[in-house]
Amino acid sequence: MVTTTVTPDRDWTTGEPVILVSRCRSCAHRWYISRDACPACGSPDVVTVPAAGTGQVVAHTTVHRVAAGAVDEPGPVGIALVDLDEGVRVMGRCAPETVVGSPVRVVFLIRPGESDQPALLPFFEAAGP
Amino acid sequence: MGWISGVGLTSFGRQPGPSALDWQVRAARTALADAGLTHRDVDGVLVGYATTLGHLMPANLLAERIGIRPRIAFGTSVGGATGLAMLNQAEALVTAGEAARVLVVAGEDRASGQSTDTSMRTLAQVGHPAYEVPLGANVPAYYALLASAYLHRHGLAPAALAPLAVQMRAHAAAHAGAQFRVPISVADVESSKLVAAPLRLLDCCPVSDGGAAFVVLAEPSSSRDVRVAGMGQAHLHQHVTEADLEDLGARRSAQEALRRAGVTLDDIDLAGIYDSFTVTLAMLLEEIGLAAPGKAGAMAAAGEFDRTGRIPLNTHGGLLSYGHAGVAGGMAHLVEMVMQLRGEAGERQVPRQVRRALVHADGGVMSAHVTVVLEAA
Ligand SMILES: [Zn+2]
Numbered sequence: 001m002v003t004t005t006v007t008p009d010r011d012w013t014t015g016e017p018v019i020l021v022s023r024c025r026s027c028a029h030r031w032y033i034s035r036d037a038c039p040a041c042g043s044p045d046v047v048t049v050p051a052a053g054t055g056q057v058v059a060h061t062t063v064h065r066v067a068a069g070a071v072d073e074p075g076p077v078g079i080a081l082v083d084l085d086e087g088v089r090v091m092g093r094c095a096p097e098t099v100v101g102s103p104v105r106v107v108f109l110i111r112p113g114e115s116d117q118p119a120l121l122p123f124f125e126a127a128g129p
Numbered sequence: 130m131g132w133i134s135g136v137g138l139t140s141f142g143r144q145p146g147p148s149a150l151d152w153q154v155r156a157a158r159t160a161l162a163d164a165g166l167t168h169r170d171v172d173g174v175l176v177g178y179a180t181t182l183g184h185l186m187p188a189n190l191l192a193e194r195i196g197i198r199p200r201i202a203f204g205t206s207v208g209g210a211t212g213l214a215m216l217n218q219a220e221a222l223v224t225a226g227e228a229a230r231v232l233v234v235a236g237e238d239r240a241s242g243q244s245t246d247t248s249m250r251t252l253a254q255v256g257h258p259a260y261e262v263p264l265g266a267n268v269p270a271y272y273a274l275l276a277s278a279y280l281h282r283h284g285l286a287p288a289a290l291a292p293l294a295v296q297m298r299a300h301a302a303a304h305a306g307a308q309f310r311v312p313i314s315v316a317d318v319e320s321s322k323l324v325a326a327p328l329r330l331l332d333c334c335p336v337s338d339g340g341a342a343f344v345v346l347a348e349p350s351s352s353r354d355v356r357v358a359g360m361g362q363a364h365l366h367q368h369v370t371e372a373d374l375e376d377l378g379a380r381r382s383a384q385e386a387l388r389r390a391g392v393t394l395d396d397i398d399l400a401g402i403y404d405s406f407t408v409t410l411a412m413l414l415e416e417i418g419l420a421a422p423g424k425a426g427a428m429a430a431a432g433e434f435d436r437t438g439r440i441p442l443n444t445h446g447g448l449l450s451y452g453h454a455g456v457a458g459g460m461a462h463l464v465e466m467v468m469q470l471r472g473e474a475g476e477r478q479v480p481r482q483v484r485r486a487l488v489h490a491d492g493g494v495m496s497a498h499v500t501v502v503l504e505a506a
Contacts, residue, residue, distance in 0.1 A: 013259040032370065032371075033368065058278055059275065059277040060274070060277050061266075061273035061274050061276075061327070062323070062326040063270045063273075063325045064322075064324060064326075077264075079265065079270055079274065081370065089370055091261050091274075100277055100281040
C-alpha cells in the first residue's frame with residue numbers, strides 16, 4: 001500500500017499513486033498527457049486535479065511479447081484504454097480477461113524501478129456493475 | 130500539380146547483405162532509368178528516414194553516393210506516411226519552380242540490420258515515453274487496442290478482419306518481388322499465434338529489407354507519366370491515448386485530396402491503402418469511405434478488393450504480404466498504382482480500364498495521414 005501526500009504536479013509517472021487530469025481554466029478543455037499549456041486554446045492557465053480513478057474500458061489487448069522499455073516483464077500483460085469519469089482517456093494495465101465496455105477502477109502496481117525509486121503502474125480492475 | 134515519371138521498387142524480404150543506403154541506391158537507379166534520366170538531371174533529392182541508419186542527413190548521404198549535387202535536399206520523418214508526404218513536398222517544389230526533377234527515395238535493411246537496435250529504439254518512439262511505453266505496450270499492441278475498439282463497436286469477431294490478410298496474400302502471389310507468396314486462408318490467419326489479442330501473426334505485416342523510389346516532374350515527359358491530381362494531409366495526434374477513434378484524420382486527408390483533384394470517391398478505380406495490420410486497412414478503408422462501417426472484411430471476403438473486383442486494392446500484396454521495409458513499404462503502394470495506371474502491371478494488371486487511383490498512408494498509430502489521387506495521362 002502506497003500512502004503519500006498527493007501533490008498536484010506529480011502523478012504515477014513520477015511516483016505518486018494518482019492519475020492527474022489537466023483542465024484549462026480559460027476554455028475548460030480537459031486532457032490527460034501532461035502539458036504546460038492547453039492544447040485547445042494555448043492558455044497556460046492550467047490546473048491539475050486527481051482523478052477518481054473510475055471509468056469504462058474502451059479497448060483492450062493482451063500483449064504476448066512485452067516491449068523493451070516496460071518497467072517489468074511478467075509475461076502476457078493486459079493493456080487497456082479507459083475513459084475516466086472525468087472525461088479523459090488513459091492507458092493502463094488490466095487483467096487479460098477484461099471486457100470492453102465494462103466499468104473499472106484504478107489501483108497502482110508497485111514495481112522495482114531504476115535507482116531507488118519504485119515505479120508505479122496504473123492497473124484497472126473490474127469495478128462491478 | 131506534378132507528374133510521377135519514373136518508379137523503382139526492389140524485391141522485399143529478408144535479404145541480408147545490402148545496407149539501408151545500398152537499398153536506396155538500387156531503388157533510385159531503377160526509378161531514374163525508368164524516367165529516362167541520369168543522376169545529373171536531378172535537382173531535388175528527398176529521402177525518408179531509415180531506422181537502421183538513423184542518419185542526420187539521409188538525402189545528402191544518398192546524393193553524394195550517387196553523385197547528385199541537388200539544389201534542394203532534405204530528409205523526412207512522418208512514420209509510414211513519409212513516402213506520400215515526400216511526394217507532397219516534391220509536387221510543391223516542382224509546382225513552385227524550386228526544382229524541376231525531384232528524386233524521392235527510401236530503403237532500409239529493417240529485417241536484417243536490427244542488430245544495431247537503432248530500429249527498435251526508433252519504433253518505440255511511437256509510444257509515449259512516460260504514459261505508454263512503461264506499461265509494456267508495443268506497436269502491435271497499440272494497433273490491437275484499435276482493433277479491440279473497432280470489433281466491439283461493430284459487434285464483430287476477430288475473424289472478421291482475416292479476409293483482408295487473405296486477399297493481400299492472393300495479390301502477392303502474382304508479384305515476384307513479394308516477401309510472402311504462398312496462399313493463406315481465413316483458418317490459417319485464425320490459427321496463427323497471438324501477437325497482441327485480437328491481432329494474430331497473419332494480421333501483422335512482416336519487417337523487410339528493400340527500397341522504393343520515384344521521380345517527380347513539373348511537366349510530363351511521356352505518356353507513361355502519371356499525374357498527381359490532388360493531395361491531402363491530416364495530423365491530429367501522435368499517441369494512441371490521444372486519438373479520436375471517430376476522426377483519425379484519414380477522412381479529412383482523403384476529402385482534401387479528392388477536392389483538389391476535382392473528383393469524388395465514385396471516380397476512383399483502384400486503391401493503394403496502408404495496411405500495417407489488417408485493422409489498419411479496415412479502419413482506413415472505412416474512414417475514407419471506400420468501405421461501409423464494419424464491412425471492410427466482408428467486402429474482402431466477397432472479392433470486392435480483388436483484381437477483378439469493384440475496387441482492386443493493393444494489387445502488389447500490400448505491407449501484409451509484399452512486405453514492410455519502412456518508408457519504402459508505404460511507397461510500394463504508390464509504385465504499384467503507377468504501374469497499374471500505365472497498364473504495365475503485367476499479370477497483376479487490373480483487367481478493366483483504370484484511370485484514377487487513390488493512395489493513402491498513415492504513420493505512427495493512425496497519427497499522420499497523407500492521401501494522393503493519381504490520374505493516368
Ligand atoms: Zn484552453
